[in-house]
Amino acid sequence: xxxxxxxxxxxxDESYIAIQPWVEWKHVTMGKTHCPTCLKLDKxxxxxxxxxxxxxxxxxxxxxxxxSTRTVLREATANSAYSKYDPYLFNTTGxxxxxxxxxxxxxxxxxxxxxxxxxxxxxxxxxxxxxxxYILNKLDHNGQRINIIVTIPRKDRSGxxxxxxxxxxxxxxxxxxxxPYADK
Ligand SMILES: [Zn+2]
Numbered sequence: 816x817x818x819x820x821x822x823x824x825x826x827x828d829e830s831y832i833a834i835q836p837w838v839e840w841k842h843v844t845m846g847k848t849h850c851p852t853c854l855k856l857d858k859x860x861x862x863x864x865x866x867x868x869x870x871x872x873x874x875x876x877x878x879x880x881x882x883s884t885r886t887v888l889r890e891a892t893a894n895s896a897y898s899k900y901d902p903y904l905f906n907t908t909g910x911x912x913x914x915x916x917x918x919x920x921x922x923x924x925x926x927x928x929x930x931x932x933x934x935x936x937x938x939x940x941x942x943x944x945x946x947x948x949y950i951l952n953k954l955d956h957n958g959q960r961i962n963i964i965v966t967i968p969r970k971d972r973s974g975x976x977x978x979x980x981x982x983x984x985x986x987x988x989x990x991x992x993x994x995p996y997a998d999k
Contacts (some may be wrong), residue, residue: 834960835947836863838879839885845876851956858986859889859959862947867954887988888981893941895992900929904995915996932967933959936980936995939965944982944990953982959984 836943840852842857853871860882861867869879902908906916906927919925924932943963951952953959966977981994 835884837861837882837884838863838866839882840867840869841878841880843876843878845874850875852954855956855958856954856984859984860891860988861984865947865949867950867951867959879903888945891941891945891988891990893937893944893982893990893992895933895937895940895995897929897933899992899995900933901926907930918996921971922967922976923972928970932995935967936965936992939963939991940980940982940990949982957983960993961990 832921837860840853840856840859840861842853850872853875854989856867856871856877861879863879866879869875869877881923890940903911904915904919907926912992943965944961949961949963952962954960961982963982964977965980966975968975979997980992981997982990984990
């Protein structure tokens with residue numbers, strides 16, 4: 816957990832977003848080699864300056880085709896399941912072995928804020944993904960994970976809190992929340 820009082824990280828300038836070149840991963844197979852990792856990357860969109868390494872492995876024939884930035888900005892989507900907040904984050908069933916709800920309670924958040932958090936994390940997640948403002952994390956046969964840093968106001972007092980959310984990249988500019996609060 817880091818805390819910032821002067822938050823200037825938010826990207827609001829669309830002209831800055833618009834100049835970034837994007838790519839669409841294209842899985843290319845020669846013969847019988849089907850790499851499960853590359854298959855997961857197929858049709859996924861990344862800013863060229865922040866994409867998985869290519870070639871991904873020996874004899875990888877994948878390509879990174881240019882993708883229209885305008886299309887990316889228009890069509891990219893971010894979603895998080897309500898269940899990631901309730902019951903998971905706020906541990907409303909008491910069955911999870913994390914203490915994330917304690918952290919959020921310390922910032923003044925309870926399960927009654929679950930829907931607000933879902934909407935806000937989706938909003939910031941999409942905005943930052945479209946700005947290329949994400950951190951490439953683990954990549955394997957389950958797909959490319961990215962981390963996105965979000966900032967929310969404290970509800971217990973003035974100020975904000977900043978934390979890391981974890982997402983998985985899917986084809987056609989979709990990102991899906993894996994965890995609303997990543998420990999790393
Ligand atoms: Zn490949």
